[in-house]
Amino acid sequence: xxxxxxxxxxxxxxxxxxxxxxxxxxxxxxxxxxxxxxxxxxxxxxxxxxxxxxxxxxxxxxxxxxxxxxxxxxxxxxxxxxxxxxxxxxxxxxxxxxxxxxxxxxxxxxxxxxxxxxxxxxxxxxxxxxxxxxxxxxxxxxxxxxxxxxxxxxxxxxxxxxxxxxxxxxxxxxxxxxxxxxxxxxxxxxxxxxxxxxxxxxxxxxxxxxxxxxxxxxxxxxxxxxxxxxxxxxxxxxxxxxxxxxxxxxxxxxxxxxxxxxxxxxxxxxxxxxxxxxxxxxxxxxxxxx
Amino acid sequence: xxxxxxxxxxxxxxxxxxxxxxxxxxxxxxxxxxxxxxxxxxxxxxxxxxxxxxxxxxxxxxxxxxxxxxxxxxxxxxxxxxxxxxxxxxxxxxxxxxxxxxxxxxxxxxxxxxxxxxxxxxxxxxxxxxxxxxxxxxxxxxxxxxxxxxxxxxxxxxxxxxxxxxxxxxxxxxxxxxxxxxxxxxxxxxxxxxxxxxxxxxxxxxxxxxxxxxxxxxxxxxxxxxxxxxxxxxxxxxxxxxxxxxxxxxxxxxxxxxxxxxxxxxxxxxxxxxxxxxxxxxxxxxxxxxxxxxxxxxxxxxxxxxxxxxxxxxxxxxxxxxxxxxxxxxxxxxxxxxxxxxxxxxxxxxxxxxxxxxxxxxxxxxxxxxxxxxxxxxxxxxxxxxxxxxxxxxxxxxxxxxxxxxxxxxxxxxxxxxxxxxxxxxxxxxxxxxxxxxxxxxxxxxxxxxxxxxxxxxxxxxxxxxxxxxxxxxxxxxxxxxxxxxxxxxxxxxxxxxxxxxxxxxxxxxxxxxxxxxxxxxxxxxxxxxxxxxxxxxxxxxxxxxxxxxxxxxxxxxxxxxxxxxxxxxxxxxxxxxxxxxxxxxxxxxxxxxxxxxxxxxxxxxxxxxxxxxxxxxxxxxxxxxxxxxxxxxxxxxxxxxxxxxxxxxxxxxxxxxxxxxxxxxxxxxxxxxxxxxxxxxxxxxxxxxxxxxxxxxxxxxxxxxx
Numbered sequence: 001x002x003x004x005x006x007x008x009x010x011x012x013x014x015x016x017x018x019x020x021x022x023x024x025x026x027x028x029x030x031x032x033x034x035x036x037x038x039x040x041x042x043x044x045x046x047x048x049x050x051x052x053x054x055x056x057x058x059x060x061x062x063x064x065x066x067x068x069x070x071x072x073x074x075x076x077x078x079x080x081x082x083x084x085x086x087x088x089x090x091x092x093x094x095x096x097x098x099x100x101x102x103x104x105x106x107x108x109x110x111x112x113x114x115x116x117x118x119x120x121x122x123x124x125x126x127x128x129x130x131x132x133x134x135x136x137x138x139x140x141x142x143x144x145x146x147x148x149x150x151x152x153x154x155x156x157x158x159x160x161x162x163x164x165x166x167x168x169x170x171x172x173x174x175x176x177x178x179x180x181x182x183x184x185x186x187x188x189x190x191x192x193x194x195x196x197x198x199x200x201x202x203x204x205x206x207x208x209x210x211x212x213x214x215x216x217x218x219x220x221x222x223x224x225x226x227x228x229x230x231x232x233x234x235x236x237x238x239x240x241x242x243x244x245x246x247x248x249x250x251x252x253x254x255x256x257x258x259x260x261x262x263x264x265x266x267x268x269x270x271x272x273x274x275x276x277x278x279x280x281x282x283x284x285x286x287x288x289x290x
Numbered sequence: 291x292x293x294x295x296x297x298x299x300x301x302x303x304x305x306x307x308x309x310x311x312x313x314x315x316x317x318x319x320x321x322x323x324x325x326x327x328x329x330x331x332x333x334x335x336x337x338x339x340x341x342x343x344x345x346x347x348x349x350x351x352x353x354x355x356x357x358x359x360x361x362x363x364x365x366x367x368x369x370x371x372x373x374x375x376x377x378x379x380x381x382x383x384x385x386x387x388x389x390x391x392x393x394x395x396x397x398x399x400x401x402x403x404x405x406x407x408x409x410x411x412x413x414x415x416x417x418x419x420x421x422x423x424x425x426x427x428x429x430x431x432x433x434x435x436x437x438x439x440x441x442x443x444x445x446x447x448x449x450x451x452x453x454x455x456x457x458x459x460x461x462x463x464x465x466x467x468x469x470x471x472x473x474x475x476x477x478x479x480x481x482x483x484x485x486x487x488x489x490x491x492x493x494x495x496x497x498x499x500x501x502x503x504x505x506x507x508x509x510x511x512x513x514x515x516x517x518x519x520x521x522x523x524x525x526x527x528x529x530x531x532x533x534x535x536x537x538x539x540x541x542x543x544x545x546x547x548x549x550x551x552x553x554x555x556x557x558x559x560x561x562x563x564x565x566x567x568x569x570x571x572x573x574x575x576x577x578x579x580x581x582x583x584x585x586x587x588x589x590x591x592x593x594x595x596x597x598x599x600x601x602x603x604x605x606x607x608x609x610x611x612x613x614x615x616x617x618x619x620x621x622x623x624x625x626x627x628x629x630x631x632x633x634x635x636x637x638x639x640x641x642x643x644x645x646x647x648x649x650x651x652x653x654x655x656x657x658x659x660x661x662x663x664x665x666x667x668x669x670x671x672x673x674x675x676x677x678x679x680x681x682x683x684x685x686x687x688x689x690x691x692x693x694x695x696x697x698x699x700x701x702x703x704x705x706x707x708x709x710x711x712x713x714x715x716x717x718x719x720x721x722x723x724x725x726x727x728x729x730x731x732x733x734x735x736x737x738x739x740x741x742x743x744x745x746x747x748x749x750x751x752x753x754x755x756x757x758x759x760x761x762x763x764x765x766x767x768x769x770x771x772x773x774x775x776x777x778x779x780x781x782x783x784x785x786x787x788x789x790x791x792x793x794x795x796x797x798x799x800x801x802x803x804x805x806x807x808x809x810x811x812x813x814x815x816x817x818x819x820x821x822x823x824x825x826x827x828x829x830x831x832x833x834x835x836x837x838x839x840x841x842x843x844x845x846x847x848x849x850x851x852x853x854x855x856x857x858x859x860x861x862x863x864x865x866x867x868x869x870x871x872x873x874x875x876x877x878x879x880x881x882x883x884x885x886x887x888x889x890x891x892x893x894x895x896x897x898x899x900x901x902x903x904x905x906x907x908x909x910x911x912x913x914x915x916x917x918x919x920x921x922x923x924x925x926x927x928x929x930x931x932x933x934x935x936x937x938x939x940x941x942x943x944x945x946x947x948x949x950x951x952x953x954x955x956x957x958x959x960x961x962x963x964x965x966x967x968x969x970x971x972x973x974x975x976x977x978x979x980x981x982x983x984x985x986x987x988x989x990x991x992x993x994x995x996x997x
Contacts, residue, residue, distance in 0.1 A: 046519070049356075070520055072520075083354065098358070101358045
């Protein structure tokens with residue numbers, strides 16, 4: 001269990017990256033949603049023991065971050081937003097190196113563990129190739145493998161699917177889903193689809209604050225009564241702010257749009273059933289348009 | 291691997307230049323390489339150190355490393371060790387290349403291994419510091435401008451310190467911050483002594499360097515980790531301060547060393563000012579010489595085997611007619627006077643700087659024996675032109691006691707030092723010393739002792755040197771080798787890296803001297819050649835000099851045992867002085883003795899080596915027509931050149947034996963054609979034989995008539 005109480009982070013006097021964050025994260029996969037610059041990475045870097053909060057407390061499985069960072073490091077695995085491994089090493093060498101750094105002294109045990117992880121991330125057949133020859137998806141997978149070395153109780157992954165092609169993204173999501181059965185996985189992303197399929201809990205952040213924390217269904221509910229579907233002519237379509245339109249599909253008579261708005265955007269608009277993305281956009285949509 | 295190998299190839303290329311016709315002294319070449327190119331190589335560890343941090347430790351995409359359990363110290367240390375191991379490849383390659391050349395130059399194993407140890411320890415220390423400096427810079431400066439700053443740091447820590455702080459501003463203590471302790475102007479280069487003389491400073495530097503490395507390392511890690519939780523800021527701050535304190539403390543031995551040296555320099559400065567204020571300069575000097583004339587000087591040096599010696603000097607002579615009982619002597623500043631006795635009884639004396647005024651209580655014309663007991667310790671240094679200038683030294687079995695710098699009391703009050711541009715400099719005007727009998731005994735020195743007087747080791751291990759007629763005596767002990775010339779005890783004493791060059795010259799000289807000894811009763815005045823680099827010795831020797839039984843040759847890369855020195859050596863061995871390439875034909879009493887002496891070399895090249903006239907004139911110092919170029923209208927020169935031509939013609943026509951007979955006759959008649967030559971001194975007529983052109987022509991006519 002991860003507890004964050006009144007956590008703030010400031011850089012200098014004027015820039016506040018996090019403002020009084022309260023969060024509880026339990027077992028399973030936890031999604032952290034938010035636009036770019038919302039403070040997700042700052043929060044994750046704190047959980048990964050890379051940053052000290054300016055104020056507030058963070059405990060992970062009962063260990064206080066300020067005092068027991070070393071203990072916390074032994075129970076977490078971290079995959080940063082843009083992950084790089086030592087390019088000259090092969091995948092196997094790299095994982096072996098990380099295993100040594102994580103304190104697995106026995107060579108035999110390391111080999112078994114590394115082989116197991118290579119299998120899990122589907123890189124066994126590429127294990128003897130240098131990391132620099134890997135594709136983006138393979139690098140993310142070797143990244144997740146390094147984070148999983150030592151079977152950490154908490155896995156922290158920061159926007160792991162950014163830059164991956166759709167197929168790789170789906171594979172990666174499933175991989176995380178699988179790992180989340182035995183541990184806490186905190187997945188930060190600004191792609192709602194990544195969270196929709198796997199997270200049992202989530203939080204939405206914006207401008208350094210937690211705007212929502214709870215079940216995905218709760219976020220969906222926020223969108224209820226705020227999502228509309230309407231068919232617009234080309235002229236009408238151009239009159240709407242792009243941030244209001246969350247989906248658009250061209251038809252033979254015009255453009256069929258899905259619009260997030262607290263009131264009907266046009267008189268003939270029909271109320272629609274919200275999705276998680278609609279709920280998310282309904283929650284932060286106003287701020288995004290500012 | 292390519293860079294270390296290239297570095298080795300570069301060194302090999304430089305060491306290959308240690309070949310004829312320039313000096314073959316491997317030590318000079320390897321040091322020149324260390325001074326310049328090792329400094330250049332230090333740019334690699336500084337860039338490597340920066341890269342180590344910037345490539346992963348300091349990069350956001352490698353943040354996962356900082357989230358790993360275990361101390362960041364481990365990652366930093368691992369990187370530092372990896373970098374150090376890589377840089378050590380440069381050291382290994384350097385050592386291998388040097389050993390290869392050392393073996394091929396015939397340097398003894400013990401000697402080159404000592405050098406290798408010195409080189410390796412210096413290289414490793416340089417790389418150790420520079421690497422951590424690069425890492426620390428990268429930890430403190432996240433921007434890529436760190437590369438530029440790193441390069442500036444490297445430039446400051448090497449050439450800037452050398453050229454500006456040491457050379458121009460003469461701040462020798464700034465060597466502490468030098469990344470490469472093989473400075474551009476460094477007495478390390480003196481193979482005979484350098485390593486012993488710099489040992490103390492090197493040890494003091496090592497203490498500081500290690501503390502500085504730890505300080506930089508801890509600070510770098512602390513700066514890098516300052517934002518991480520679990521990092522106890524107070525603890526780290528304390529650790530940094532402790533390390534900085536440690537580095538400051540570690541600099542103390544070095545600071546104390548320099549404090550002592552600066553105190554000593556202060557004494558020199560005071561002495562110089564005192565002399566200028568109190569004395570009427572030259573007048574006093576001349577008058578003081580007239581007070582006491584030493585006839586015999588007995589010196590006993592009792593070294594303690596470490597770094598000090600007690601010296602007793604007994605001067606016997608008579609007071610001059612103008613003496614009033616007080617006799618002035620000059621004794622160099624670092625010699626601490628303990629006691630003075632006159633005819634065995636303690637006497638009053640007054641010492642100020644180099645001047646010792648002894649109250650003898652004697653009257654004019656009295657004979658008197660004045661004994662001085664004094665001591666000295668360590669290496670005595672002056673600093674000028676950015677470099678060290680060693681005056682005297684007594685340390686760990688090495689000895690340098692310079693007779694020109696009054697290591698024993700010299701009668702008279704002489705100006706020894708001058709002070710200009712914040713530098714103490716030795717007065718280049720030589721003290722005119724009177725010939726006298728010398729007897730020197732040296733005890734307690736482990737290494738063989740060499741003096742500029744004839745002598746040998748006694749059964750009790752002491753060294754005994756003496757001369758009936760000498761002007762001064764220098765003593766040397768250090769890393770020297772002896773290369774015999776023939777079998778009569780004549781030898782070249784030189785440094786180990788000069789073995790090949792000295793052996794070649796010894797063979798050449800032996801061959802030539804054997805030729806001369808066949809028809810000439812050679813006067814054995816000089817029987818020792820001391821050849822070594824003297825650049826950092828405050829020795830006042832430019833080129834060559836004959837002192838007592840020794841010809842001293844100051845070695846440089848292009849002032850070595852080449853054909854020019856060969857002629858000089860032969861000249862010294864034949865005539866007992868170093869006068870060459872001068873003409874005394876325009877002096878108060880013109881003499882053609884120099885031209886006559888040149889004919890001996892002509893005989894050797896023509897008769898022994900079999901060269902014809904044209905070929906022989908390519909040899910140095912033997913062509914009159916070349917020597918007097920531009921003065922062809924002078925009547926004497928015309929006559930001399932004519933004689934030269936006739937001399938060659940006689941040689942061409944098989945008249946060598948008659949010419950030998952003539953030269954031998956002149957050699958015997960004029961005391962071996964010896965000139966009382968002493969550096970830049972004047973040549974009063976009594977110092978050289980007067981041989982006129984008429985005398986030469988008459989003798990030549992006589993020989994021609996015989997023919």
